[in-house]
Amino acid sequence: DAGVIQSPRHEVTEMGQEVTLRCKPISGHDYLFWYRQTMMRGLELLIYFNNNVPIDDSGMPEDRFSAKMPNASFSTLKIQPSEPRDSAVYFCASRGQGKVRHTEAFFGQGTRLTVV
Amino acid sequence: GENVEQHPSTLSVQEGDSAVIKCTYSDSASNYFPWYKQELGKRPQLIIDIRSNVGEKKDQRIAVTLNKTAKHFSLHITETQPEDSAVYFCAATFGNEKLTFGTGTRLTIIP
Numbered sequence: 001d002a003g004v005i006q007s008p009r010h011e012v013t014e015m016g017q018e019v020t021l022r023c024k025p026i027s028g029h030d031y032l033f034w035y036r037q038t039m040m041r042g043l044e045l046l047i048y049f050n051n052n053v054p055i056d057d058s059g060m061p062e063d064r065f066s067a068k069m070p071n072a073s074f075s076t077l078k079i080q081p082s083e084p085r086d087s088a089v090y091f092c093a094s095r096g097q098g099k100v101r102h103t104e105a106f107f108g109q110g111t112r113l114t115v116v
Numbered sequence: 117g118e119n120v121e122q123h124p125s126t127l128s129v130q131e132g133d134s135a136v137i138k139c140t141y142s143d144s145a146s147n148y149f150p151w152y153k154q155e156l157g158k159r160p161q162l163i164i165d166i167r168s169n170v171g172e173k174k175d176q177r178i179a180v181t182l183n184k185t186a187k188h189f190s191l192h193i194t195e196t197q198p199e200d201s202a203v204y205f206c207a208a209t210f211g212n213e214k215l216t217f218g219t220g221t222r223l224t225i226i227p
Contacts, residue, residue: 031213042219042220043205043217043220045215055213056214104150110159
């Protein structure tokens with residue numbers, strides 16, 4: 001398996017534009033997490049899914065952020081409209097079955113977003 | 117609410133010495149505590165984890181201890197080497213699913 005795959009690796013966009021980040025989890029994993037990393041706040045959990053269903057989106061900063069998981073192999077995080085303060089590295093992570101026994105969460109390589 | 121505190125935020129250690137990073141968590145129901153290492157420009161990767169039914173776990177030069185009563189856990193790195201330089205994150209699970217991270221510790225090993 002190639003691991004968790006995120007695209008694009010880098011994104012530079014103008015303020016007000018829509019941005020879509022993509023994630024392909026490891027095959028067979030049933031949990032998918034979206035994190036945002038900044039120097040000030042570290043790794044913040046934005047939202048996570050279990051079996052394609054959003055479980056907790058309390059970390060989503062504003063209504064400008066939305067996430068979907070239409071199937072087990074694909075998820076998107078959308079920002080519309082984007083603002084300079086959204087500039088950060090966005091990580092997607094997935095992990096396998098583990099309601100009883102926790103398993104390792106694997107991270108993608110991240111998308112570095114710059115909003116100018 | 118869920119909270120994981122991590123200290124120190126930066127740590128410099130002479131090569132060969134030990135490094136200790138400490139974390140506290142708020143939810144007494146937390147039962148899984150992983151540690152991740154993130155090298156510059158790369159993704160976080162798991163280096164060791166501990167579950168709530170164990171007080172200590174060791175893997176070569178890395179060890180983690182857990183005190184459930186005090187709700188804190190620590191990462192110990194012995195005989196530090198230059199390749200140990202990185203940012204280290206502790207994490208805890210809340211509600212058996214949600215993984216919340218500490219703010220990270222930037223460890224620098226001085227040759």
